[in-house]
Amino acid sequence: MSDLELQQATAVSAASHAPARRRGRMPRIGTVLAAAFVVFLLAATVAPELVATQDPNEIAPGDAFQSPSLAHWFGTDESGRDVYSRVVAGTATSLLIGVTATAIGLALGLGLGVLASFGGRIADFSVNRLVEVLFAFPGLLLALLVIVVYGPGPVTATVAVGLSTAPGYARIIRGQLVAIRSSQYVEAARVLGRSPARIISRHVLPNALLPIFVLATLGIGQAIVWAAALSYLGLGAQPPAAEWGAMLAAGRTYLATAWWMTVFPGLMIVGTTIATTVLGRALTRRGRGER
């Protein structure tokens, strides 16, 4: 989760006083397309053999470097493997990495956010300073530091991306929790003598759930991009794997002759990021009662 998405999220909520345009009950066309793409990704994750046209690992040297055609929608790679089927086969890995990294970042961010907003002034001060310090490791820098310590590989890369997204989540979640904490229903619960633990679990977290879910949706795309960047740099999943970033890295050598080996796995990353962003925004609009 980048700081900018944070800014976007706050900017969106700041603009919520603008009059909402009436658009009838139909969802936007972009939202529908994004939802359709996500359904495709989920199908490719759950049942890749149904979505793929061929065996992603079947080597056919005679068919190497075929440009896109009806038989091979996205062309073939240096071993004659079908790029479309490999992209489909890689969906599960790439999504798993993106979702896991986001979950790690959110869990840490939620922990820090709860600590900051309910742990008293000293905790709030410490968490804010910690987040500030972590922001001084921008983007991939924190991830690279984690990789130096624990060595490259898909698991480290996932954890590394999760860690580097945590400070952004922590800052937004803290802001939301502070707003909820000062709301009247929490005050009412406090007056009724409910314990802090009960207030957090019964009143605060349920109300924070939807905004956090929106954050996660917006963040998954960026997590996938970062994890793919690490794979591309040779620090995440390694080339024989059909992960999107690793496929891009493998296609790099053949860029001059076989552009499709690079273009299509990248399009999947871009498509996934766009789809999750569009859905996240649609959820945000729904959350404030627009269409």
Added chain:
Amino acid sequence: MTPGSPTDERRSIRGATLRRAGLLVAGAVFVLWAVATLTFFAIRLIPGDPAQAILGGPGSQASQEALDQVRRDYGLDQPLIAQYFAMLGRLLTGDLGVSYALKLPVADLLGAQLGGTLLLAALALMLAWILALGLAIWSTGRGRVASALGEGVEITAAALPHFWLAAVLIAVFSVGLGWLPPVATGTLAGFVLPVVTLAVPLAGFLAQVMRESLLDAMQQPFVVSARARGESALGVRARHTIRHASLPAISLSGWALGWLLSGAVVVETIFAMPGLGRTLLQAVTLRDIPVVTGVVLLVALVYVLMTVLTDLAARIADPRLRQEAGR
């Protein structure tokens, strides 16, 4: 503090700005100290003997004497806390240690790379600003089609990963059309593709923020009165609302520069440009710890300086912020 005469008020505002600057500098020093400390102790988590790493890893079969010698030279025989304070002391004098792999002072190594990377980042930041402002001004307040189109372009631009955008640009402009070199040549033409690669996704992010504040600014009374005076729609946008629209994006410039420096890791690697990013990647691959630490500290320094500068710049651009601090 109640402002009496206008001079009093001005003085109190100036005092508040100075106080604010003092706070910012103290905060910056704290962040740098914390980054150095965090990095130092994180590095100690690395399994294996650092002396072995300096002598070329476990495969090098260094003799016991050589290992002892290296431990003495690098102060590794000292207790951890003594090493930590020695590191802080060296940092204060600008000494970042010696590269394990190249056996050169890290400060010299990075000093030679910093200029190129900062130039790349600065050019990319400028281009991103131009693109974002252009897109935001063009697409805001012109009805649904323009704003939907603008939003689509922003989301798409922000979703483009550097490594993929670079590859596509190379495929089109170097391999396909042959207009621009696929690797950085040190000439202006060699700079075009790396700068565009870094700028386009950033422009997507910035435009999203600018558009929100531009929409907000366009509902302000002064816009209506300017329109009533007979200014054209575009004139109002160019003269009156850009300043408002730029403010949140200005305060994001510190973040943006950090983001660009991190993006430079990918871009410099792909375009084979010398620079901090590529040096960092090589150091990560070789586990050249002093170099990694040095780059991290340098980027943190740039980020922190930029944050202080943007905060002060926002205060200069927006008098309201100064007054708030004065009361």
